[in-house]
């Protein structure tokens with residue numbers, strides 16, 4: 001009874017930004033401006049004298065252009081017709097861009113632990129095969145994009161209160177808004193990324209430990225504390241058999257059968 005009451009209270013109160021368990025979440029976005037490098041400095045070294053680099057782009061001006069990263073945390077998630085609502089900018093310059101995922105069959109059955117990136121300057125990567133270890137899809141949202149995976153429209157993420165919501169195909173918010181002004185309240189600079197510093201799971205909300213920092217990881221599990229911490233996707237990806245698991249099972253079965261035969265013969 002008490003438990004039911006508490007559940008009811010939780011449902012009524014909810015969390016300010018997201019009441020239910022997440023099926024898909026926003027994991028990271030870059031706020032590095034076009035002329036800046038990660039953690040400032042020059043092409044050679046950042047403000048601390050270290051060559052801080054994104055795991056995919058390396059150390060480049062603009063840190064790969066506008067991009068954001070999502071993680072699927074519910075197995076067999078259908079993203080077809082879903083959308084991103086991205087608010088960014090200050091004062092009269094604040095604008096919201098909506099990017100809609102297409103009806104492509106690629107989006108119809110996303111396994112838990114899948115990483116989806118949306119980038120303005122990186123071409124579509126529609127290869128996707130979790131059983132073989134490819135857990136990453138990139139969709140190019142650009143005026144010059146293909147439009148096969150997501151709206152062919154430019155977008156902007158930055159250090160100006162970027163907030164991202166994920167919508168389902170019926171325009172219900174399934175996660176968000178998440179970003180600067182929600183968590184953290186402020187402090188995302190134009191040499192930084194915004195990122196979840198915790199393992200992705202259905203328990204994550206926009207108020208989870210999202211922080212600004214310079215450990216950037218486009219298309220890969222997030223890093224923090226200078227790379228000492230890395231998100232663990234093992235639980236999420238356990239739903240998919242590891243490469244070779246079927247073979248190992250076959251070997252184990254053969255050993256068991258031969259042991260049984262040996263016992264009978266003895």
Ligand SMILES: [Ca+2]
Nearest residue numbers: 127128134136
């Ligand atoms: Ca891929």
Ligand SMILES: [Ca+2]
Nearest residue numbers: 066154155156
């Ligand atoms: Ca842009």
Ligand SMILES: [Ca+2]
Nearest residue numbers: 217220221222
């Ligand atoms: Ca990442």
